[in-house]
Amino acid sequence: MAVFPSEQWFGEVREVYNSDTSLHSGGGGACDSKAGLGIGDKYYKIEFAGLECANVGVCSESDLSEADFIIEMPMDAWVTMIKDVQGNGKASSNQTLNSLDLDHEDGIARSPIDDQYRQDLFYRYNQNFQDFFNASSRVTTTF
Amino acid sequence: MSENEPTKDSETAKPIQGVPNPTYEWMGLTNEWGIRVKPGEHGLRLGDLNVGIYGEVPERWEDQTRRPRGALPRPGIPPLPYSLRSKHEVWADCAVNLYEEAIQRRWIPATEVPWDLLAELPEDVERSVCQICTELSQCANTELEIITYWQDQMSYGYFEVKQYLATATFDCARHLEVLRKRALSNGGGLGIESRGRVNRMILESSGGWTEAAVYLYLLRGTYLTRLLVGLLEYAHNDAESYIYSHMLEDHARHLTYGYDHLKYAATHYKGGPAIMLTLLAIGEGMFAAEIEDPVVKSAMAIIFGGGIEGGRTFGMERYLLLIREFLQDYLELCGWLGVDREETLHPKLKQYLEI
Amino acid sequence: MSEAIDMQEQHELDTSWMEKMGEWGAKATPGKRGLTLDDIKVGSYGDLPKDSDNMTGRPRGATARPDAYRVGAYSVHTLSEIWLENAEFLYEEALQRQWSSATDIPWHTLKPLPDAVEEAECLLCTFFNEVEFVAGDVPARWIAKTTPDYLEARNVLSAQVMDEARHMDVFRKRALANGGGLMRMSGATSGFIGSIDLARDFTEMSTRLHISGEGAVLTMFRMGELFGQNEAEKTMYRLCAQDEARHVAFGVMHLRFMGATAPERCEEIECYLDEAEDQLLAGQQNPAGTQSETSEALAILLGGGVEQYDEGHRKLLVIRRRQLKEYMKRVISAGFSTRFENGRSPIPAAYASTN
Numbered sequence: 080m081a082v083f084p085s086e087q088w089f090g091e092v093r094e095v096y097n098s099d100t101s102l103h104s105g106g107g108g109a110c111d112s113k114a115g116l117g118i119g120d121k122y123y124k125i126e127f128a129g130l131e132c133a134n135v136g137v138c139s140e141s142d143l144s145e146a147d148f149i150i151e152m153p154m155d156a157w158v159t160m161i162k163d164v165q166g167n168g169k170a171s172s173n174q175t176l177n178s179l180d181l182d183h184e185d186g187i188a189r190s191p192i193d194d195q196y197r198q199d200l201f202y203r204y205n206q207n208f209q210d211f212f213n214a215s216s217r218v219t220t221t222f
Numbered sequence: 223m224s225e226n227e228p229t230k231d232s233e234t235a236k237p238i239q240g241v242p243n244p245t246y247e248w249m250g251l252t253n254e255w256g257i258r259v260k261p262g263e264h265g266l267r268l269g270d271l272n273v274g275i276y277g278e279v280p281e282r283w284e285d286q287t288r289r290p291r292g293a294l295p296r297p298g299i300p301p302l303p304y305s306l307r308s309k310h311e312v313w314a315d316c317a318v319n320l321y322e323e324a325i326q327r328r329w330i331p332a333t334e335v336p337w338d339l340l341a342e343l344p345e346d347v348e349r350s351v352c353q354i355c356t357e358l359s360q361c362a363n364t365e366l367e368i369i370t371y372w373q374d375q376m377s378y379g380y381f382e383v384k385q386y387l388a389t390a391t392f393d394c395a396r397h398l399e400v401l402r403k404r405a406l407s408n409g410g411g412l413g414i415e416s417r418g419r420v421n422r423m424i425l426e427s428s429g430g431w432t433e434a435a436v437y438l439y440l441l442r443g444t445y446l447t448r449l450l451v452g453l454l455e456y457a458h459n460d461a462e463s464y465i466y467s468h469m470l471e472d473h474a475r476h477l478t479y480g481y482d483h484l485k486y487a488a489t490h491y492k493g494g495p496a497i498m499l500t501l502l503a504i505g506e507g508m509f510a511a512e513i514e515d516p517v518v519k520s521a522m523a524i525i526f527g528g529g530i531e532g533g534r535t536f537g538m539e540r541y542l543l544l545i546r547e548f549l550q551d552y553l554e555l556c557g558w559l560g561v562d563r564e565e566t567l568h569p570k571l572k573q574y575l576e577i
Numbered sequence: 578m579s580e581a582i583d584m585q586e587q588h589e590l591d592t593s594w595m596e597k598m599g600e601w602g603a604k605a606t607p608g609k610r611g612l613t614l615d616d617i618k619v620g621s622y623g624d625l626p627k628d629s630d631n632m633t634g635r636p637r638g639a640t641a642r643p644d645a646y647r648v649g650a651y652s653v654h655t656l657s658e659i660w661l662e663n664a665e666f667l668y669e670e671a672l673q674r675q676w677s678s679a680t681d682i683p684w685h686t687l688k689p690l691p692d693a694v695e696e697a698e699c700l701l702c703t704f705f706n707e708v709e710f711v712a713g714d715v716p717a718r719w720i721a722k723t724t725p726d727y728l729e730a731r732n733v734l735s736a737q738v739m740d741e742a743r744h745m746d747v748f749r750k751r752a753l754a755n756g757g758g759l760m761r762m763s764g765a766t767s768g769f770i771g772s773i774d775l776a777r778d779f780t781e782m783s784t785r786l787h788i789s790g791e792g793a794v795l796t797m798f799r800m801g802e803l804f805g806q807n808e809a810e811k812t813m814y815r816l817c818a819q820d821e822a823r824h825v826a827f828g829v830m831h832l833r834f835m836g837a838t839a840p841e842r843c844e845e846i847e848c849y850l851d852e853a854e855d856q857l858l859a860g861q862q863n864p865a866g867t868q869s870e871t872s873e874a875l876a877i878l879l880g881g882g883v884e885q886y887d888e889g890h891r892k893l894l895v896i897r898r899r900q901l902k903e904y905m906k907r908v909i910s911a912g913f914s915t916r917f918e919n920g921r922s923p924i925p926a927a928y929a930s931t932n
Contacts, residue, residue, distance in 0.1 A: 105681030106816040108673035109333065109610060111666075129333075129610055172811050177802045177818075184895075195906030196829050202799065202822035203670070205815065244886060248870040249696055251761040257753045265679030268746050271753045287762065288710040290749065293703050294761035302774060325677045325743070332611035332669055349595045356599075359636045363725050364648075366735070367634070370717040373738075378710060381745065388713060388742030391720070395735035396672070398728060399614060402636060406617040407606070412599040415635035415642050422646040425634075516591035523590060530590060538588035 080219045083161055084118045088220065089125070089135035096214040097131045103210055110207040112200055115143035115191070117151030127207055147200040148188045150176065150208070156187075158222050161215060169213040176201075176209055251294050268382065269318040281309045281490075283379025291379055304377035310490040312376050312431055314482035317386040320475050324389035327475075329468050331400040339460040340408045346530045347458070350521040353413035354453065355405040357518055358469075359398055361446060364421040365476070366394035368438060372431040386479060393472040400465050413521075419512045423505060432487045432494070436501045439480025440555060441509055446473060448548040449522070452540070456525050481555060488559050498561045503568070510570035513545065545574045599638045614665035614729050629654040629726040637726045653723040653779050657839035661830035664729035667823055671736035674823075676816050678747035686808040687755045693883045694806060697874035699757035702748040704871045706759070708794065709748065711766045711773050712824070713741035715786060719779055733827055740820040747813050754809075763871065780835050780842070781849045787828020789853035792907055795821040796900040797875075803892070804878035825907065832911035847916055850908065854924055857904065898931040 081088035096102055110127040115138070122143060126134040143149055152160075156179065163174040172178060180186045180201070188201035201208075254275045262270060271277070276292040283291075286301030306312050314320075343351065373387045405412050420442050427434035450473060454466040487494045513519065519541060524530055527537020549571060556563040567575075605617040617623075622638040631637075631654075632647040653659050661667075690698070716734040723731050752759050766772070773790060776782035798821055801814020836843055872893060873886075879896075880889025905917055905924055916922040 106674060106676040106819055108675070109670070110673075111610065172802060172805070172808070175802060175811075175815075177799060177815060181800060181803055193906070194910050195903060196826060196833075196910040198906070199822050199826060199829075202795065202818055203826065205819055206674075242890075244873045244876070246873065246883075248700055248761060248873070249693070252696075252699070252758045255758045256756055257758045258756045259750075259753050261679075261684045265677070266682070266684045266750050266754060267679050268750070271749060273753070276753060276759070287764065288707050288766045289762040290703060290706045290710075290759055293707070293759040296762050296764045299762070299764040321742070321746070322677075322679055325675070325679070328672075328675050330611075330672045332607075332613050332672065335612070337607045337612045346592070346595070349598060352598065353594065356636060356639050359639075360634055363634050363636070366731075367721045370735075370738070371721040374714050374718040374721075381710075384713070385742040385746060388717075388738045391717065391735050392739035395668075395732040398636070398725075399668075399732060402728070403605070403612050403614075403617050406603040406619060406622055407612060409602055409604045411601045411603045411620075412622070412636055412639040414594050414597050414599075414640040415633055415645050417642060417644060418633055418646040418648060421634060422648045425648045517594045520590040520592055520594075523588070524592075530592060533590050534588050535586065538590070539586055 080221050083215075083220050083222055084116075084121055084123065084157070086123075086135070086137055088215075088218065089123060091218045092211065092215045093132045093135055095217045096211050099214070100130075102214050103130065104206060107206040107210055110204045112147050112204050112207075113145065114201075114208070115140075115146040115149035115151075117149050118157050119154030122149075125211075127204070132211055144191050146191055147197050148190050150188050150201070152179065152183075152187050160212070161220065162222075164213060164216050165220060168216045170209065176212065177205055253292055253294055264322070267319070267322045268385065269322070272318070279309060279313070279382075280379060283307045283309075283377045285377065285379065288378055291381060303375070305375045306372070306431055307377045307379065308491075309380060310432075310487045310494065312380050312383045312483065313486050313490075314383065314386075314479050315486070316478055316482045318382040320479055321382065321386040321389055324386070324393065324472075324475055327471060329396070331396060331403060331465070335400065335403075335464045336460050337403075337407060340404075340462075341459055342409060343458055344529055346524055346533075347528065348408060348410045349413070350524040351408075351458070351462075352405045352410035353517060353521040354449075354525065355401040356413035357416050357521075358446075358449075359401045359405075359412075360416040360418065360421060361442070362394045362397040362401065364424050365438060366391060366398070368424050368427070368434050369394065372434060376431070383483075390476055390479070393476070397469055397472070400469070404462070404465055414517065416517075417512065417515055419508050420505075423508050432484065432491075433497070433501060435480050435483055435487075436498050437505050439477055440484060440498075440559075441502065441505050441552070443473070443477050443480055444552045444555060445509070445513075445548045447477065448544050448551070452522065452526065452544050481559075484559055488561065495559070495561050498559065499563075502556070502561065502563055503566065506563070506568035506571050510568055514570070542574065542577055546577070549575055597640050599640050610669065613669045614732070615669075618665070625656055625660070626726055627656050629656075629724040631724050631726050634725055637728060649724060651722060651724040653719065653727075656727070657835050657842075658779050659723055659727050659730045659831065660834050660838075661730060661733075661827060662834060663826075663830055664727075664733050667827060667830075668729060668732045668736055671733065671740065671820075671823055674819060675739070676743070678743055678750055678813070681816065682747065682750075682813050683808050684750075684754060687810075688807060689756055690806055691882055693877055694881070695755060695757045696760070697877040698755075698806070698810070699752045700760040700874040701871060701878070702752040703760045704763045704765070704874075705794075706745055706748040706752070707762055707766055708790075709741045709744040712786060712791065713738055713745065715773055715776075715782060716741075719782065723779075730831075737824050737827070740824070744817050744820065747817065751810065751813060761870075763869075780831070780846060783828050783831050784846065784849040785853050785856070787824055788832065788850075788907060788911070789857050789904070791821050791824045791828065792904050793857060793900050795825055796896060796903060800875075800879075800896050804875065806878070829907050829911045832908075832913070836912040843913075847913065847921065850913060850916060851921070854904075854922055857900075858923060858927055894931055898928065901928040901931065 190198040523533035523537035526540035527533035798818035805811035876889035879892040
């Protein structure tokens, strides 16, 4: 049983996501992105290459200076989202990454160098990131 | 008022400080309400939407705005230069289904062609393949340019055709891409450009889209089908097979539209067949001159013959057979369209049938 | 084959063209993304002419023929006019991320809505259907005017034409799938000065279309997850948003390239941005703009009904704020930040007033 958030947890989600193409929904497709996840005071680097999630690993915030964008939320917001995915098999409409971004005044995705072009990659690759987190419905999780 | 009829609720709008009063003027402004098209076994397809007034495709669409067919017009909107406003100038019944088919049958050259299965070929064969890729690239470029030129001028009364042509635009871009990739991935390079007689003829079809379609689809397109079939038959590896077979699929869709449109034009526009006859009489001469050009002829012969030596015998004979088969297809299509060319086929093309 | 091939016949083959081909020995190899347009920029095939003299439509790097016909009256023939650094990348991304409105939208999740909500959604869909006509027509027109030497940028535009056809299709489907219908056209997309249609320069067009128009629409599509009433609508808007983000990326990167390589045009570009910002604030082409029918419809959708109009309008103001903020940040990313610092742009003040 993997604890969220942890490298083990992300590794298990990554394996589920990569191994089952039925999780890759229409409008997804190959994605080349190096993004960051800010979960409370922890940071993870997540890398997509082609049709796979190539890597997810713990890092420092400064390691993310070259990231396309960072999705950052307080821990409890992440937990709410993951619990929603776990309970429903995928994110409910008010717990998708897009909805959460819209619900927050300044959004949840930011470019570490404040470049809107890079931040727009969160919109361009939204479906892949959403599919990734939806895949976590198959990972037994503790918090 | 029934559940599904639009309502006018302006009397219930409440003024809120800082929030402008809504007028709701737009409510109830519709031509036809209560439409509930359901998805079928292939999903919700564009053709499924042609119900009620939304399916009425008039013979002439006078509206020069971007009004969606079936939407209410708005007075005072300046016109746009949509010059093709008659159905016979653009229509094909199959366009709406071809649009969905194109989307379902999309392919991605970068990742779906098994590029790792390309293997070194004898130099004369590699040069010939690369030359043909270059030639086909220019054909695709011409098709892209002529479609996008006319697409912009087609009115929205016939949006199905515009949407289908958008898929054809995308197909042409993909062909340009994959042909360039093939030419630059096996130790070769691009060839010499096409002389461009027929390209010019297509691009100079300024009379209308139908006139362009005669050259693009009926004359040159029918030839390209045979060319692609030949290339597929003699593909050297799975990468080439994949490329040619998928290009052929896309091309088949283009021709389905093209032939269907020409048939519609020929049967719904009184002067259509006569114009097509004139165009073909001129075009055949241009086309005959183009296929006499030694570059494509010898390149295809080398591909068919497995090299220069084989090209001199079997290869060239096979290419001449290709031309004969194209001409037989072409004449049959002309007959079907009601623009018979059997007796009046340009002599320089007729000679191929007599070889 | 339908006929026997004569193996005895010997033909002359003119293979002199083999000595005149383009740079030879190109062997692009697939990377982890497959064989992309970027991978085939090998040797001289990757060289982009700053000013293209290609008048025959030949593929970039193919050898010119002295007897080739000139067919290209390409008005876009300088690199700075159209290029963007990541054209190859955007094109390949577009190919990978295509979707089908027929089968990828869960249409079965549509359920009857209160009349006013259905009308609001149908008005919005009518508007988006109309607006996407522009976004499909106009890039197509510019493809035909652009030299094939800039194949990569042209291919991105071809992909956009395909995307916009899909958007036109999905909004028409939504309008006719849930008991509603099309409403009155907006007229926002017609031919008056300052409109995208009438631009006579590519960068002018791109500034209006990609940065201003599509930037605003992108925010709307993203908001679809908030105002969509069911899974079908939310999915529809989300997928459209992905496509739209690519189009916006084209605009930002092209403007960035233009600004860096043709600084003498920066003041001219600032004028286009002045006009685009006036349009953005006036709201005719911005559905979230003030005093437009679509903004009323959006307020109804965001609030969940007519009775919650004021709440919906407050949410709409949040959308406008976001549109303005992201617009500014995109223009800054494109290299034109000064206009927000020196008071030229009215956007900062408008943004501040939404607080």
